[in-house]
Amino acid sequence: MASLKDVAKLADVSLMTVSRAINCPDKLSKETYLKVKHAIDELNYVPDVSALKIRGDRKVPQLIGVLALDTATTPFSVELLQAIEKTAQSHQCNTLIVNLFDVNDAEHAVNTLLSYRPAGIIFTSMGFRKIKIPAKLHHHPLVLANCVTDDISVASYIPDDYQGQYHAVKSVIDKGYRKPLCLYLSANALAGKIRREAVEQAWRDINYP
Known part of the structure; x- marks a missing residue:
């Protein structure tokens, strides 16, 4: 996979210039921007979001984590996930869906989700039900969709x-x-x-x- 350095080398510009072409192209001349864009297109370069986060880049879209308990199994549940995705995109956010097949064995799914450092988490379930909230999620920004819990005080969005x-x-x-x-x-x-x-x-x- 091409790196930022590869783009800079092909375009014969500095790393800072490539960064500006990606994040604030208006600060570059049209000629320089087109050189960088050509290099990006030729190398099929995709910005490393994790690296941008480390550098504290405020333009990186926030990530909404979705913990899906048996959710992607019915037409209604698929529509629920699609609605979350579309709403997130309308607010310039990305979503990461991690499937959970047993709430009593949630450690792997929860750890996977948290490793991406989501800005917030939506816990969804297939079928309106009462669930247990894994302890690791108790202190993270969290809302529930199609489920409720007695474990913590948390907003729950449920069907009427x-x-x-x-x-x-x-x-x-x-x-x-x-x-x-x-x-x-x-x-x-x-x-x-x-x-x-x-x-x-x-x-x-x-x-x-």
């Missing part, structure tokens, strides 16, 4: 199961169905009781026996 279920059943009723087959989630699931209450309320609202 009641309203979603209510509107789904109301839609069925509005189409004229009066004897639908209802398959309820287990009462042990966090959303189970909430969704059943929404179904029953939808039927009560039309005064149907």
